[in-house]
Each structure stands twice: as structure tokens, then as C-alpha cells.
Amino acid sequence: MESLKVQLPDDLQEATKAMITDSLDSAVKEIQIKNSFPPYLNKGEASAYCGVSRGVFNAWLKKYDIPTIQIEGVSRFRREALDDFMKQHEQ
Numbered sequence: 001m002e003s004l005k006v007q008l009p010d011d012l013q014e015a016t017k018a019m020i021t022d023s024l025d026s027a028v029k030e031i032q033i034k035n036s037f038p039p040y041l042n043k044g045e046a047s048a049y050c051g052v053s054r055g056v057f058n059a060w061l062k063k064y065d066i067p068t069i070q071i072e073g074v075s076r077f078r079r080e081a082l083d084d085f086m087k088q089h090e091q
Helices: 010-035 043-050 054-063 079-088
Strands: 069-071 074-078
Touching: 043 054, 043 074, 043 079, 074 079
Parallel strands: none
Antiparallel strands: 069 074
């Protein structure tokens, strides 16, 4: 089987490298931000993790069935459950 070699113009090579680098940088930053949160979040952390105000997060709690851990009046939200909730509402 013969291999096919394609030589892109220099400007297109540089643009492609820049695009790949930007995409990788963005992905790494997203992972770093996500991992900076503890596995169990209080309401303020959960709203920040979802990227919304605390008021919006409170409205979501009333409207949607966001899994909540309740222990002696203390609420916590599992990061993975919040990820699942956000994915369910992806369009």
C-alpha cells in the first residue's frame, strides 16, 4: 500500500498548529478548573462550578431534580452528579 504525502503551504501549517495548540490549551485549562473543586460541593461552590449565580442555581434546585446529599441539614452536591445534570440539558 502506497502512502500519500501532502505538503501544506507554510501559512496553513502555522494556522493548523496554532489551532491545535489553542484547543489543547483550552482543554487543559478546563480540566484544571474542574479539578480545582472538591468532589463534594456546597451550594456556592456548586453554582460556581456550573458557571451560574447562586440565585440561578437556587431556581434550578426548585425546578429540576438535582441530586443533593443531605446530612443533618447540610447540603452537598457531587461534582459528577452536576456534570450529569448539565449533560442532560445539553442541546
